[in-house]
Amino acid sequence: MVFVIDANIYVFAFGIAKEENCKTFLKIISGHPLINSIRICRTIVEEVSSNLTQQEFREFIGFINAITIVDEDFLVPFESGSKYEWKGLKPADALIAAYCEWTGADILVTENRHFLSRQSDLPFKVLPAEKCLKFIIRSS
């Protein structure tokens, strides 16, 4: 299964803002990288990094390098981003949606209710960490 994990999940998981479900989710998913494929784009890395100190940033990069590689934003087709903007997403959210489509992601994990309310418009599932955990447990 391919997952794109939104920046808010990392921020909550690291404890910058507390949300225990996000930490549990990230621990479980990164503990099984052979079964679960995690994808991350440059924008998400930068967004998370903007909330980290230099030392924390080094740990974050170590974490990411252990589970996946970073995809550059320019790889995502521009038209795909425009399509999601036209559907009403903000430009940066539209990039994330286009990135999910480009990677063939099964699930975008996010706590962002703007995404969560658009389930039917999107070719991938959008789940908050808690529901995604339940989904993984059910399907394993």
Place this chain on the structure above:
Amino acid sequence: MITKNAKEAIKHLEKLCELVAKRPSPFKGMTKDEVIEKLRETREKLWEKKLGIRN
């Protein structure tokens, strides 16, 4: 089965959480929704900056 990479990932995750716990949160006193909105603002700013560089 936990692979070597998974062990490495969890080690970095734990260390990162430890470091973060030692400092005050920039989101202190905010609700979950307020934090998410703040993060969305950051995302938009980063994106605008990127578009500015491209144009």
